[in-house]
Amino acid sequence: MTSTYDMPVAGDEPIWDIFLSQHFFPALSVADEIGLFPALADGPLETDALAAAIEVDARALSIHLGLLAALGLATRREGKWGDTAVSRAYLVPDSPFYWGALINGGEPSQLHRNLLAALRPGTRDWTEGRPVGNWESGQLEIEQARHIAAFMHAHSLPAAIAAARSGVFEGVKSLMDVGAGSGCFAIAAARANPGLRATIMELPAMCEAARPYIEEGEVADRVTAQAVDMFREPWPEGHDALFFSNIWHDWNEETCGELAAKAHAALAPGGRIILHEQLMNDTSTGPLTTASFSMLMLLGTRGKQYSLAELRAILEPAGFSEVGAVHSRGYYSLVTGRKA
Numbered sequence: 382m383t384s385t386y387d388m389p390v391a392g393d394e395p396i397w398d399i400f401l402s403q404h405f406f407p408a409l410s411v412a413d414e415i416g417l418f419p420a421l422a423d424g425p426l427e428t429d430a431l432a433a434a435i436e437v438d439a440r441a442l443s444i445h446l447g448l449l450a451a452l453g454l455a456t457r458r459e460g461k462w463g464d465t466a467v468s469r470a471y472l473v474p475d476s477p478f479y480w481g482a483l484i485n486g487g488e489p490s491q492l493h494r495n496l497l498a499a500l501r502p503g504t505r506d507w508t509e510g511r512p513v514g515n516w517e518s519g520q521l522e523i524e525q526a527r528h529i530a531a532f533m534h535a536h537s538l539p540a541a542i543a544a545a546r547s548g549v550f551e552g553v554k555s556l557m558d559v560g561a562g563s564g565c566f567a568i569a570a571a572r573a574n575p576g577l578r579a580t581i582m583e584l585p586a587m588c589e590a591a592r593p594y595i596e597e598g599e600v601a602d603r604v605t606a607q608a609v610d611m612f613r614e615p616w617p618e619g620h621d622a623l624f625f626s627n628i629w630h631d632w633n634e635e636t637c638g639e640l641a642a643k644a645h646a647a648l649a650p651g652g653r654i655i656l657h658e659q660l661m662n663d664t665s666t667g668p669l670t671t672a673s674f675s676m677l678m679l680l681g682t683r684g685k686q687y688s689l690a691e692l693r694a695i696l697e698p699a700g701f702s703e704v705g706a707v708h709s710r711g712y713y714s715l716v717t718g719r720k721a
């Protein structure tokens with residue numbers, strides 16, 4: 382019988398691929414509605430110029446284009462976006478092979494409407510009813526925390542077991558897992574590294590929701606939860622590693638810069654920051670499932686999936702050196718930096 386913290390035999394990539402295929406068609410139908418493909422055919426253009434030409438939000442457009450490029454419907458060369466042979470033949474209204482009548486012939490789906498609203502901000506309060514609204518206010522009720530812990534745990538547990546066995550926690554005596562959710566990364570790290578103690582730093586309700594997971598992981602003597610609002614309260618100091626999984630992807634560059642500065646101040650000298658994220662490639666045009674994960678972040682949070690270069694551009698100004706990334710498991714990587 383497999384125990385909870387044994388690595389599953391099969392990789393979880395097919396599940397990620399199927400789950401995130403939900404954005405493929407809305408990415409196409411919205412691009413058709415906003416006239417993106419004719420604008421690309423007139424290109425190539427940088428993101429800001431393209432966004433101005435079709436009057437949409439540039440940040441949202443860059444995430445949307447990343448997914449379209451991963452789907453083979455756009456290209457990016459030297460920073461400029463262009464069309465492809467497929468988009469030119471089938472997605473431009475004056476082509477004899479235009480698919481418009483099929484693509485936008487029916488009632489738009491909820492995801493279509495959400496993406497349109499993200500591209501044209503001000504048309505709705507897009508954080509309404511979403512966890513990010515509670516995270517921004519620091520207010521999370523226990524029932525919501527239990528629900529979030531359960532779904533985060535489902536997608537994070539295999540990645541947590543892999544990270545724990547990757548060697549990234551070697552030599553770490555005192556780990557703080559910031560925004561830990563169910564705590565599965567801290568629990569797996571403690572189980573795989575007997576000399577490691579971990580603190581889960583979370584909103585109060587999530588500390589409560591994490592308790593059964595800590596007990597089930599049989600590490601309650603070395604993993605404790607500490608209620609800290611990472612935006613409003615002082616961070617516990619002196620840990621030799623600060624770990625963030627799927628945290629930076631919830632926030633924009635400015636807020637990530639704030640988190641980087643707080644992490645740097647709280648770490649012990651020589652300590653390390655470790656970010657566990659699905660990384661976009663250097664041109665932010667794939668991999669496909671990560672580009673669609675970025676779309677999920679666009680629609681539900683303030684963030685996106687970052688590339689290593691984008692994370693380095695946040696970490697180095699905050700004082701981190703030796704910034705680098707290693708692949709962990711599936712679509713995930715571990716990005717590390719050291720406090721000088």
Ligand SMILES: C[S@@+](CC[C@H](N)C(=O)[O-])C[C@H]1O[C@@H](n2cnc3c(N)ncnc32)[C@H](O)[C@@H]1O
Pocket residue numbers: 516517519521529533534537559560561562563582583584587609610611612613625626627628631
């Ligand atoms: C996307 S989940 C990541 C959970 C976990 N690290 C994982 O990868 O499975 C984001 C987490 O950040 C926590 N969070 C959000 N705002 C926070 C705040 N102001 N202070 C502390 N934690 C916060 C949430 O409660 C949530 O558990």
